[in-house]
Amino acid sequence: MGDVVVAGSGLPDAGLVRKWLDEAADTPAALPDEGYVALLGADGPELDELCRTADLLRHQATGDVLTYAVNRNLDTAAVSGTSAPARARLTALVVEARELGATEICMQGPLPADSDDDYLALIEAIAQAGPIHLHAFRAPELLDGAARHQMTLPDFLAAAREAGLGSVPGTAARILDDEVRARLLGGPDLPVRTWTDVIETAHRAGLFSTSTMVYGHIETPAQQVAHLRLLAEIQDRTGGFHEFIAMPFTPGPVSPGVGSLPGPSWRQTRAVHAVARLLLHGRIANIQAAWPKFGFDAAVDLLRGGANDLGGLLLDGRLAPGSFAEAGLTLSTREVEQAAQALGRTARQRTTGYADV
Incomplete structure (x- = not known):
């Protein structure tokens, strides 16, 4: 077959894609890099077949269940502060989230350099307002927290867990x-x-933690495969990833040397989710369709091509509804149940760690 590419498209020849589709039917998680790279270039009938293959693996891994979490997102800088009013406001936000049925608070973003607050105190304040699972702080923020406390990272993480931190986002990847x-x-x-x-x-x-990938910018399909490979290697060593989330690059200018980028096509999006299901099969069971990034209808389509989870409802609440980056984007349980019915699945609310609620 060779590395055949259709002239002018940049995509591999359909025959080459079909070759690797046949291989993937038997050994989805054991293809060489060149196989996954070819599948990332699937289009037309071959892309549909790739998505069907991924959907069969989804059924094997998680059954006919559509999972979702009820959560509230908070921006660290927007809710920090040690004054009595600031702490009362944070407590009220957590209490309101619990009253609305949330089982998770997701908090991301660094503390401002001049903040009088600190990461461990914030964790403790949320834990005291709970009980609720706190999913918080990306890798740079964890390093910042350790540095501010003049602690080693293992000691800081142990202290954070003791204070009430339940899991961390695998973002900033x-x-x-x-x-x-x-x-x-x-x-x-x-x-x-x-x-x-x-x-x-x-x-x-x-x-x-979660595991993530931001795709559709200057990276190549081979770099996408290498990224997924590294996540798989980490999972083999630790078993700590509970889900994978592919997030599209947001169109717009980046660094001066790169210029403006349009973001991924829908073809790329479908292929990335399907290939992630194949490559991570047997390692990471849950593939999320990140509906705030794609829109709800598009996310439902991704659930037909390897994804099994919709992520969180992202409750705004009445108190400070603009306190996180995706404010205004909320989903109802009725919408999730209707989507599950259309897919022939059962909607099930889950915890952050994918246990039943």
């Missing part, structure tokens, strides 16, 4: 390739090795 990360940012970014070390240290501390 972007594409796990140092050259791509530096070009996107227009300067130094958190090195891949450091990101990996932080996530593995969190897992060893008893904090599970």
